[in-house]
Amino acid sequence: MTTTTTTTAPPVKERPAPAGPARHRGVAAASARHTLGRVTAALARSAAIFVPVFLVATFVTFALRSLSGLSPARIQLGEDATPAAIHRVEAQWGLNQPFLVQYGHWFSGVLHGQLGTSWTNGADISTLIGLGLGVSLSIATFALIIGVCAGFLLGTAAALRHTTWVDRAITGFVTLISVMPAFVVGIVLVEVFAVGLHLFPAAGYVPAAQGLTPWLEHITLPALALSFDVIADVARQLRTSLIASYRENYVTGAIVRGLSPRRIFFGHVLRNGIGPALATLGLKFPALVGASVVTEWVFGLQGFGRFANDSAQSGDVPAVQGVLVVSIVLVVVFNLIVNLVLARVTPASQRGV
Numbered sequence: 001m002t003t004t005t006t007t008t009a010p011p012v013k014e015r016p017a018p019a020g021p022a023r024h025r026g027v028a029a030a031s032a033r034h035t036l037g038r039v040t041a042a043l044a045r046s047a048a049i050f051v052p053v054f055l056v057a058t059f060v061t062f063a064l065r066s067l068s069g070l071s072p073a074r075i076q077l078g079e080d081a082t083p084a085a086i087h088r089v090e091a092q093w094g095l096n097q098p099f100l101v102q103y104g105h106w107f108s109g110v111l112h113g114q115l116g117t118s119w120t121n122g123a124d125i126s127t128l129i130g131l132g133l134g135v136s137l138s139i140a141t142f143a144l145i146i147g148v149c150a151g152f153l154l155g156t157a158a159a160l161r162h163t164t165w166v167d168r169a170i171t172g173f174v175t176l177i178s179v180m181p182a183f184v185v186g187i188v189l190v191e192v193f194a195v196g197l198h199l200f201p202a203a204g205y206v207p208a209a210q211g212l213t214p215w216l217e218h219i220t221l222p223a224l225a226l227s228f229d230v231i232a233d234v235a236r237q238l239r240t241s242l243i244a245s246y247r248e249n250y251v252t253g254a255i256v257r258g259l260s261p262r263r264i265f266f267g268h269v270l271r272n273g274i275g276p277a278l279a280t281l282g283l284k285f286p287a288l289v290g291a292s293v294v295t296e297w298v299f300g301l302q303g304f305g306r307f308a309n310d311s312a313q314s315g316d317v318p319a320v321q322g323v324l325v326v327s328i329v330l331v332v333v334f335n336l337i338v339n340l341v342l343a344r345v346t347p348a349s350q351r352g353v
Contacts, residue, residue, distance in 0.1 A: 043340060050332045058110065061324045062103050065317045071095070072119040093119075106321075115322035120314050125322040128307060133326065135205050136304035138215070139295070140288035142223035147230025148281070154231065155238030155277065160265075162243055170235065178232035182291060186225035186298040193221060203300030222295045226288050233280050241273035248272070275342055282338045286330040 073089035090096055094105065109116065115125040151174075158170040194202035200221050206214040245251065246269055254264045293305030304323070311319035 041343075043336075045339075047336075050336060054328060054332055057328045058107060058325060059103065061321050061328070062106055063099075064324075065321065066099060068317055070315050070317050110325055115325060116318040118311075118316055118319050120316045120319075125319050128319065129304065129322055129326055132302060132304040132307040133289075134207065135301055136289045136292045136296070138208070139219050139222045139226065139292055139301075139303070140285060142216075142219050143226035143288050144230060144281070144285055146223055146227040147284070148234055150227070151231045151234025151277070152238060155235040156242065158235065158239040159242035159246070159273075162246075167239075171239075174232040174235045177228040180228055181294075182225045182228070183294040183298050185228055186222065186295050189221045189225055190298065205301050205303075222292070222299045222301065225295050225298070226292060230281075230284055230288070233284065234277050237280050238273065238277040241276045242269055245269040245273035278338055278342055282335040283331065285334045286327060289327070289330060 071086065071090060072093050072095075073086040087096070094102060097105075106116065113126060115129065117123070118125055118128065154170050154174060158167045161167050190202050193199045200217055204218055206218050208215040250272075251264060251268055254268055259267075289304055291305070292301075292303055293309050295301075296303045296306045304326070308320070308323040311323060
């Protein structure tokens, strides 16, 4: 009998998946593409909302001139001007054209950054607004930074010490500062820190181009006066949302898995609870710019808010329209930035909720 011997080939080992730097680079690239996709989608959704809002708002803004009944002829020639003189001046300003034609010319100028000419002094409105906007933006930005930092600290401390004396003290403090008018706070700050302690100037403004320290010295007190409302809103919203986040099931699961309190707070609670606090900032920055008119009077500043007030009192309709357009742009741009930040940092936005 013949015995046949069968030789079995050794098994072929599977090649292990790539590890090390190459794998990490692939994961990082995929994460970057995913993040870019989320941000792009959020940008597209925001643009789909804000572009129509901008168009409608500018149309309503321009229509206010027709509804106001004001005319440059009345400002330049006085109330005793003859109808012929009024017609001649209005023709020079293009007010004898149909409404839609006037709106088309005006809106085309807005898209090119040209907001028209002042009825009172014939100056370029874009230039006039630019001079005051730099002052107001400096103060509003600093006030927002102070409000966000202080509100974040107070809201976090109140949430972490919920139902304790710390929580009650912070809640009482933010309630108190939320009802204090900015001009009252400004007067108190001037009396204490400018007149009494001589730590800051009582009035005036120095551009940042002339020195960072003088610029900060002149905007600190106005920014503090405006920041109280932001501090109160951010602290209250953050406290409420953080307390609600601590009660969610994912926090209970993280505790069961043995995660540290620090990791639970920063990795789960804060990321899910910071959304409402960020959303409140969407209208805060433009509101700070608009509310600065009272603070500018207290501190002797010629800013955006004071320019808007002076233009309205003098009946300078093109200047008022320019102020409204800039305010609309500030609201749209800042809300767009907030939406992009929310899409980047909050898990709910990342899931498309």
